[in-house]
Amino acid sequence: MKTLTGKDLAAAIRAQTQAEAAAGVQPRLAVVVATADEASLWYVRSIAKAAAGLGIACDVVDLGPDAAPDQIAETLARLSAAPDVHGVMLQTPLPPGASAQQLAAAIDPRKDVDGANPLSLGRLAAGLPAFPPATAAAVMALLDHYEVPLEGRRAVVVGRSTVVGKPLAHLLLDRHATVTVAHSRTRDLASVTARAEVLVAAAGRAGLIGRDHVAPGAVVIDVGTNPTDDGGLTGDVDATAVADVAAALTPVPGGVGPVTTALLLRHTARAANLP
Numbered sequence: 001m002k003t004l005t006g007k008d009l010a011a012a013i014r015a016q017t018q019a020e021a022a023a024g025v026q027p028r029l030a031v032v033v034a035t036a037d038e039a040s041l042w043y044v045r046s047i048a049k050a051a052a053g054l055g056i057a058c059d060v061v062d063l064g065p066d067a068a069p070d071q072i073a074e075t076l077a078r079l080s081a082a083p084d085v086h087g088v089m090l091q092t093p094l095p096p097g098a099s100a101q102q103l104a105a106a107i108d109p110r111k112d113v114d115g116a117n118p119l120s121l122g123r124l125a126a127g128l129p130a131f132p133p134a135t136a137a138a139v140m141a142l143l144d145h146y147e148v149p150l151e152g153r154r155a156v157v158v159g160r161s162t163v164v165g166k167p168l169a170h171l172l173l174d175r176h177a178t179v180t181v182a183h184s185r186t187r188d189l190a191s192v193t194a195r196a197e198v199l200v201a202a203a204g205r206a207g208l209i210g211r212d213h214v215a216p217g218a219v220v221i222d223v224g225t226n227p228t229d230d231g232g233l234t235g236d237v238d239a240t241a242v243a244d245v246a247a248a249l250t251p252v253p254g255g256v257g258p259v260t261t262a263l264l265l266r267h268t269a270r271a272a273n274l275p
């Protein structure tokens, strides 16, 4: 089995983004945080660090885990109206009672670099220009980087979230794949995934995809970032179990994650230079 690392691809995207950022106005990203979730805060720090290296300004607006939905919405609206802010992102998870889908409607679609506004998803579904969620875009970038053919092929996405499964289904459809979306209520998941030529695991359940879920020769993309007891990170795919059946697998860490961060910053540089 081949290991499809995302590190080289992420480095290439960052280098190109740095050049784009230097060519126009300095891009500025605002990340709104209303959580104490460790994984989410780790992601925010990694965005801020990568941005600094690329000449992109990054403001972390931390409202704390007790922020009220109205306060979050007002913050997103204020940042969307600020002329010197080009990208606005709302981190998940959110405080109880706050809905990411509802709040993200307050992000100007032209600044919606993580494709969170329902308008962005609608535009994506309709084939109109929009920023896709960075994670969904990262899956497509990895498939393209490793020249995985999609046209006419069976692609199965496990997971139907607004940030990954749903937008990814549209992106794969645009590339003429035959797309199936499976999820937690799918009966006999293995019989569905075992028909996939391209299998994307984005369910958020460690070890969900094992030997029986994978067809011989399948390309498997692991979007899962599940925390382990020892403070590490593990995917939705049992990498050892699928090693002698899959043709290729993205690792966790070092696969989709680094490409996601790089693409969020690419989107920010592009948002800064929209006509």
Ligand SMILES: Nc1nc(=O)c2c([nH]1)NC[C@@H]1CN(c3ccc(C(=O)N[C@@H](CCC(=O)O)C(=O)O)cc3)C=[N+]21
Pocket: 039, 040, 042, 043, 090, 091, 092, 093, 114, 134, 135, 163, 225, 232, 233, 252, 253, 254, 255, 256, 257, 258, 259, 260, 261
């Ligand atoms: N609105 C929103 N959009 C998101 O995309 C979003 C979010 N909220 N909230 C939090 C999760 C988490 N997430 C990760 C992205 C990259 C890595 C990543 O690059 N991880 C490294 C390793 C990290 C380690 O080893 O601890 C890797 O995979 O190589 C991880 C997790 C995006 N998220």
